[in-house]
Amino acid sequence: MTATVVLIGLAAGTYGLKAAAPLLLSGRTLPPAVARLAALLPAALLAALALVSTVTRDGVAVIDARLVGLAAAAIALVARAPFIVVVIVAAAATALARALA
Amino acid sequence: MAVAPFGVAFGIAAADAGLATWQASAFSLFVFAGSAQFAAVQVLGGGGSALAAIAAGLLLNLRSLAFGVSMSTALVGPWWKRAAWSQLMIDESTAIGSAQTEHQWRRYGYLCAGLSIFATWNLTTFVGAAALSSGGDVVTTWGIDATIPAAFLALLWPRLADAGQRRTALVGGMAALALVPVTPPGVPILASTIGVLAGGRRREPARA
Numbered sequence: 001m002t003a004t005v006v007l008i009g010l011a012a013g014t015y016g017l018k019a020a021a022p023l024l025l026s027g028r029t030l031p032p033a034v035a036r037l038a039a040l041l042p043a044a045l046l047a048a049l050a051l052v053s054t055v056t057r058d059g060v061a062v063i064d065a066r067l068v069g070l071a072a073a074a075i076a077l078v079a080r081a082p083f084i085v086v087v088i089v090a091a092a093a094t095a096l097a098r099a100l101a
Numbered sequence: 102m103a104v105a106p107f108g109v110a111f112g113i114a115a116a117d118a119g120l121a122t123w124q125a126s127a128f129s130l131f132v133f134a135g136s137a138q139f140a141a142v143q144v145l146g147g148g149g150s151a152l153a154a155i156a157a158g159l160l161l162n163l164r165s166l167a168f169g170v171s172m173s174t175a176l177v178g179p180w181w182k183r184a185a186w187s188q189l190m191i192d193e194s195t196a197i198g199s200a201q202t203e204h205q206w207r208r209y210g211y212l213c214a215g216l217s218i219f220a221t222w223n224l225t226t227f228v229g230a231a232a233l234s235s236g237g238d239v240v241t242t243w244g245i246d247a248t249i250p251a252a253f254l255a256l257l258w259p260r261l262a263d264a265g266q267r268r269t270a271l272v273g274g275m276a277a278l279a280l281v282p283v284t285p286p287g288v289p290i291l292a293s294t295i296g297v298l299a300g301g302r303r304r305e306p307a308r309a
Contacts, residue, residue: 002151003120009155010141011131014162018134019187021169022176030170038163040300042136043257043266044273045161048293049140050253051274052147052281057246059148059286069247070254077258084106090251094244 065101069094104193108222110252111139112229117240117249118146125230129223133188136256137162140290143249149287157290168195175207189215265300272296 021028030038054070055061072093076086108129115125120142128138137158144154168190175198176186189212198211233245240246260266273296277289284292 002154003118003124003145005151006141006145006154006158007124007127007131009151010128010137010158013155013159014132014134014137014165015188017159017162017165018169018190019184020166021173022183022187022190023180025170025173028170030167034163035167036300037297038167040266040269040297041160041163041294043260043270043300044293044296045140045157045290046136046253046257046260047270047274047296048277048290049143049157050250050257051278052289053143053253054247054250055278056147056281056286058146061281065244066247066250069244070250073247073251073254077255083103083252083255086255087106087110087248087251090247091244094247095242096244098241098244 065094065097068097104218104221105225107135107252108225109229109232110248111135111142112226112231113233113245114139114146114229114249114252115142115226116230116233117246118142120145120230122227122230122234126223126227129226132158133219133222134158134162134165134191135222139249139252139256143253144287144290147286149285149290153287153291157287160291160294164192165190168192171195172198172207172211175204175211177204177208186212186215189219191215191218193218269296269300272299 050070054066055063057064069090073086073090076089081089111129112125115128115138116122120128128142132138132141140161141154141158144157145151149157169187172190172195176183186208194211194215197214198207201207201210233240257270261270273293276295277293280289280292
C-alpha cells in the first residue's frame with residue numbers, strides 16, 4: 001500500500017519536474033541558485049544513501065560484511081571498472097566475508 | 102552509466118525492499134528516473150514514511166527541471182507531443198540531445214536515446230525484480246544486499262571529480278550517518294541535503 005502511494009506521488013512529482021519547461025516555460029532559464037541546488041543535491045543524497053544503506057537493515061543500525069562490499073566497490077571504482085563489475089565485486093566481497101566469518 | 106545492469110540492480114533493490122514485481126515495473130514505467138527510483142525504494146525498504154521516500158526521490162530529480170530548460174527549445178510541437186516526450190527526460194537523453202547543434206537533431210538524439218533506454222530500463226527492471234522475488238536466502242548468501250550501496254556509490258562517483266560536489270557529498274553523508282541512531286528511518290537521507298551548504302558557489306569564469 002505504502003509502495004503504491006510512493007509510486008503515484010513520485011511519478012506525478014517527477015513528471016511535473018520533467019515537463020515543466022517543455023510544456024510551460026519554454027525559452028526561460030532557471031535562477032542560478034536553483035540550478036546550483038539541483039546540481040549539488042544528488043551528491044549529498046547519493047552519499048547518504050550509499051552510507052546509510054551500508055550500515056542499516058530495515059531501518060536499524062547494523063554493521064556487517066556489507067562494509068567490506070562497499071570498500072571493494074570503491075576500489076573497483078578507483079580502478080575505473082564499469083558499473084556491472086562494481087556491483088558484482090561488491091556482492092562477491094560481501095559473500096566471501098560472510099563465508100569466512 | 103550502463104543501463105541494463107543498473108536496471109537489474111533496481112529490480113533487485115525493489116524486490117529486496119518488499120515491492121511486488123508489478124510495483125517495481127510500474128516505478129520504471131511511470132517514474133522513469135533511475136537514481137530517484139532507487140532512492141525512494143531504499144527509503145521505503147528501510148521503513149521510512151511514504152512522504153520521506155517521495156521527498157528523497159524528488160530532491161534527486163530536481164535536476165530534471167534543469168534538463169527540461171536545456172531541451173525545451175528543441176522540443177517544439179503540439180502540447181501533447183511535448184507532454185509525451187517529457188517522460189523521456191533523463192540524464193542520458195538530455196546529454197545526447199544537447200550534444201547536437203541543430204534543434205531537429207537535438208530532438209532526434211534526445212528521443213532515440215530516451216526510447217532505447219526506456220525499453221532497456223523497463224525490461225531489465227522486470228528481470229531483476231522477478232529473479233529476486235523467487236529467491237530466499239540468496240540475498241545475504243550471495244551478498245546481493247551489498248549491490249545496493251555499491252550502486253549508489255557508483256552513481257555518486259563521477260560527481261566526485263568536482264571539489265564542491267566532494268564537499269557536499271562528505272558533509273551530506275556524515276550528517277546522515279550521525280542521524281541514523283537517533284531519527285526515524287528516512288530522515289537521515291533527507292537531512293543530508295544540508296551538505297549543499299558546503300558546496301559553495303560555482304566559480305565564475307574570470308572576466309577580462
